[in-house]
Amino acid sequence: MVGRGELTDAAWARIEPLLPATGGRGGRWRDHRQVINAILWQLRTGAPWRDLPERYGPWKTAHERLRKWTADGTWDRILAEVIVKDDAVGAVEWTFSIDSSSVRAHQHAAGARKKGGPAPGGSTTSPWPGKPSDAPAAD
Numbered sequence: 001m002v003g004r005g006e007l008t009d010a011a012w013a014r015i016e017p018l019l020p021a022t023g024g025r026g027g028r029w030r031d032h033r034q035v036i037n038a039i040l041w042q043l044r045t046g047a048p049w050r051d052l053p054e055r056y057g058p059w060k061t062a063h064e065r066l067r068k069w070t071a072d073g074t075w076d077r078i079l080a081e082v083i084v085k086d087d088a089v090g091a092v093e094w095t096f097s098i099d100s101s102s103v104r105a106h107q108h109a110a111g112a113r114k115k116g117g118p119a120p121g122g123s124t125t126s127p128w129p130g131k132p133s134d135a136p137a138a139d
Helices: 009-018 032-045 059-072 074-088
Strands: none
Touching (some): 032 059, 059 074
């Protein structure tokens, strides 16, 4: 049974041949499909890697595989293969999402005090903040 947001059998059949061979110097890698489903879960939820459900295996494995496959171009090859073939038959639905949560204003745009300047709305002639300049001097 495929969980929500996980690779379907058809999707897995398309990308499996594009993945690096398992095994090698360090021994056998954890199942690629399980790790890809872990990466998809993290991307879909935006949760910290340490909150990865146990069914996906160790979070460090998924994070490291994402990092390695990004560096060696594996993800680029998968994306190029899927887009070229699916777009040619009209099976790609292009959706764009713009999220403003990463936009930050400069501190001065938020009304922050400038170094050495008066507080916003404060008097510049009175030595006492919040008192008018014609206030009697304190003895």
